[in-house]
Amino acid sequence: MGVAASCGTDNNRDAIEAAEQAMASGDYRLAQSICDTFVTDSTSTLSAGELCRLSLIYMKMSDIDDSGVYTAAATQCYRSALRADSDSARLFYDNVPIDEARHVEIMMQLDRMLGRDGQNWYIDEDSINAQLPDSLL
Numbered sequence: 171m172g173v174a175a176s177c178g179t180d181n182n183r184d185a186i187e188a189a190e191q192a193m194a195s196g197d198y199r200l201a202q203s204i205c206d207t208f209v210t211d212s213t214s215t216l217s218a219g220e221l222c223r224l225s226l227i228y229m230k231m232s233d234i235d236d237s238g239v240y241t242a243a244a245t246q247c248y249r250s251a252l253r254a255d256s257d258s259a260r261l262f263y264d265n266v267p268i269d270e271a272r273h274v275e276i277m278m279q280l281d282r283m284l285g286r287d288g289q290n291w292y293i294d295e296d297s298i299n300a301q302l303p304d305s306l307l
Contacts, residue, residue: 182208182216186223193230201227205243214250221251222262229273241276245284248277 185204192201205227208216216224228244251259263274 182220186220186227189227190223193227198231198234202231205231214254216250216254218251218255218258219262221247221254222259225251225277226266226270226273229270229276241280244273245277245280249281249284252281 185207189201189204192198192204205224208214208224214221225244225247228240228247232238232240232244248259248263251262263278266274
């Protein structure tokens with residue numbers, strides 16, 4: 171399990187805030203390093219809100235690196251947030267600032283394309299690239 175995820179909710183919240191601040195200041199490597207400490211699959215100890223925030227950080231990273239890795243991680247966080255607490259996740263995503271709405275739309279579209287089969291699995295770069303048209307990567 172990731173370091174930050176094993177330390178409790180307050181540490182999770184602080185780490186996610188630090189990653190958001192790193193992204194805002196342009197320190198993408200720091201943001202990535204913080205985000206990489208989290209487990210975001212079905213075994214995650216992150217709350218739905220934390221997963222939602224993490225998904226947006228990953229989507230912002232995907233704006234910088236279009237390899238598909240960050241989009242896949244963001245989509246995994248999105249799906250995990252919906253599984254953890256769909257009402258809270260939907261409320262969060264319905265109220266993102268307008269400049270982040272496109273990120274939410276991309277995650278929603280990917281979620282629909284990947285289907286809701288109830289499986290708990292992690293999206294990796296190979297699986298997302300194999301299922302999506304090049305125009306979405």
